Amino acid sequence: MGVNGNRASRLPFGGSESHAARSMPLSSINANEVFNRGLGGGLGPCRTRLPRLAFRFAPDPAREPAMPDSPASLAARLPHLGRGKLAKGDAVPPPVVLASVFNLPGDPAGFRQYGRFDNPTWEAVEALLGHLEGAPSVAFPSGMAAISAVFFGLLRGGDRVLLPADGYYTTRLLAERFLKPLGITFDQRPTSLFPTGGFEGYRLVFVETPANPGLELCDLETVAAAAHDAGALVVADNTTMTPYGQRPLDLGADIVVAADTKAPNGHSDALFGHVASRRPDLVQAVSDWRRLSGSIPGPFESWLVHRGLESLEVRFDRMCSSAEIIAPRLQLHPNVESVRFPGLPDDSGHALARRQMQRFGFLIGMTLASAEVAERFIEACTLIQPATSFGGVHTSAERRARWGDAVQPGFVRLSVGCEPVEELWSALELALGAA
Numbered sequence: 091m092g093v094n095g096n097r098a099s100r101l102p103f104g105g106s107e108s109h110a111a112r113s114m115p116l117s118s119i120n121a122n123e124v125f126n127r128g129l130g131g132g133l134g135p136c137r138t139r140l141p142r143l144a145f146r147f148a149p150d151p152a153r154e155p156a157m158p159d160s161p162a163s164l165a166a167r168l169p170h171l172g173r174g175k176l177a178k179g180d181a182v183p184p185p186v187v188l189a190s191v192f193n194l195p196g197d198p199a200g201f202r203q204y205g206r207f208d209n210p211t212w213e214a215v216e217a218l219l220g221h222l223e224g225a226p227s228v229a230f231p232s233g234m235a236a237i238s239a240v241f242f243g244l245l246r247g248g249d250r251v252l253l254p255a256d257g258y259y260t261t262r263l264l265a266e267r268f269l270k271p272l273g274i275t276f277d278q279r280p281t282s283l284f285p286t287g288g289f290e291g292y293r294l295v296f297v298e299t300p301a302n303p304g305l306e307l308c309d310l311e312t313v314a315a316a317a318h319d320a321g322a323l324v325v326a327d328n329t330t331m332t333p334y335g336q337r338p339l340d341l342g343a344d345i346v347v348a349a350d351t352k353a354p355n356g357h358s359d360a361l362f363g364h365v366a367s368r369r370p371d372l373v374q375a376v377s378d379w380r381r382l383s384g385s386i387p388g389p390f391e392s393w394l395v396h397r398g399l400e401s402l403e404v405r406f407d408r409m410c411s412s413a414e415i416i417a418p419r420l421q422l423h424p425n426v427e428s429v430r431f432p433g434l435p436d437d438s439g440h441a442l443a444r445r446q447m448q449r450f451g452f453l454i455g456m457t458l459a460s461a462e463v464a465e466r467f468i469e470a471c472t473l474i475q476p477a478t479s480f481g482g483v484h485t486s487a488e489r490r491a492r493w494g495d496a497v498q499p500g501f502v503r504l505s506v507g508c509e510p511v512e513e514l515w516s517a518l519e520l521a522l523g524a525a
């Protein structure tokens with residue numbers, strides 16, 4: 091089953107239920123286990139159990155086990171995770187807890203201690219993320235902060251890292267500027283060639299699929315198996331897909347990182363990120379990094395992302411469905427030179443996307459005749475917000491070559507939003523005609 095159950099009936103490209111079922115190896119770890127194992131840990135005795143607050147978001151065992159872990163059941167249960175934990179008269183949504191200190195007389199063990207260690211609003215959003223990932227999840231103030239936690243929490247001088255040559259460019263910049271001087275070397279490889287190049291000598295293999303912005307794919311299961319054979323850790327940046335669209339931990343990745351700045355928050359008003367892993371040692375390391383480096387999310391941003399996650403499934407569904415309708419129409423448009431979208435049957439990533447993704451995503455890469463034509467199209471379209479970033483409720487677009495990405499000058503990354511699809515298509519078509 092796909093995100094919403096009967097996916098086959100909604101796929102314009104002849105999707106079959108058997109494909110969708112095969113591509114859904116959901117976690118055997120349920121949200122109860124995630125919570126019982128703790129979300130994030132910390133530095134030994136400093137770890138807190140948080141017994142006294144009214145709003146706790148651990149799933150209620152009595153309410154959890156009935157439904158299997160499909161994306162639809164995850165989505166159905168997500169807004170109800172806290173229900174069994176509320177006392178009569180408690181607020182249903184989580185409060186924004188603005189606190190740098192907590193009431194802490196005597197022995198501090200087992201209690202919240204300090205705002206750099208704990209915050210109840212982080213814990214609320216981490217519970218939702220943990221539920222969606224099927225793994226303990228540690229929140230960070232941005233996607234790059236999450237990636238930094240993995241790099242600086244896990245790597246040591248002398249380690250070698252493999253990065254995607256065509257993924258989000260800031261990850262490579264971070265490695266160049268701040269890992270290299272520590273004696274941590276890195277190589278780059280095109281995403282589509284990741285599985286074929288070997289992984290001998292790497293401590294960490296960092297993969298991004300579909301890669302931003304070119305939307306190349308690689309086979310996560312193959313990469314994870316081969317990288318593990320070579321002794322490497324596998325980190326997947328799942329920003330472009332969210333846990334509803336792709337589940338790298340189920341495909342063998344050790345760690346997921348994601349920028350929740352994008353679709354998970356969805357309203358373009360907060361930066362956020364998280365790291366998820368089923369390995370307690372890795373969760374501990376990134377939690378320790380957060381606590382010691384002070385790379386902590388703000389309570390208000392945590393609250394915004396919590397709110398965003400409650401509607402992620404419905405937004406993601408609308409955005410992906412609209413992209414599935416718009417991409418083939420763009421492909422037929424005389425003013426569009428080429429289209430990249432994993433849902434297109436002739437896209438080089440299509441067969442793999444059908445196997446490893448639950449949806450085809452909401453990002454479309456389209457190449458127009460020149461930089462000027464692309465800029466005119468973006469400016470002219472009344473339902474496009476010109477902006478960097480993606481995953482918002484509003485459709486947005488940008489010409490990625492303006493940042494130096496290795497794409498054609500006329501390449502536009504279109505992030506399909508939540509607007510009704512025919513209205514959106516009319517606006518896109520009009521702007522293409524005028525560009």
Ligand SMILES: Cc1ncc(COP(=O)(O)O)c(C=O)c1O
Nearest residue numbers: 232233234258302329349351362
């Ligand atoms: C794939 C990917 N990973 C990570 C990030 C970084 O996220 P943030 O801007 O929240 O730091 C981005 C941002 O665009 C991204 O596209």
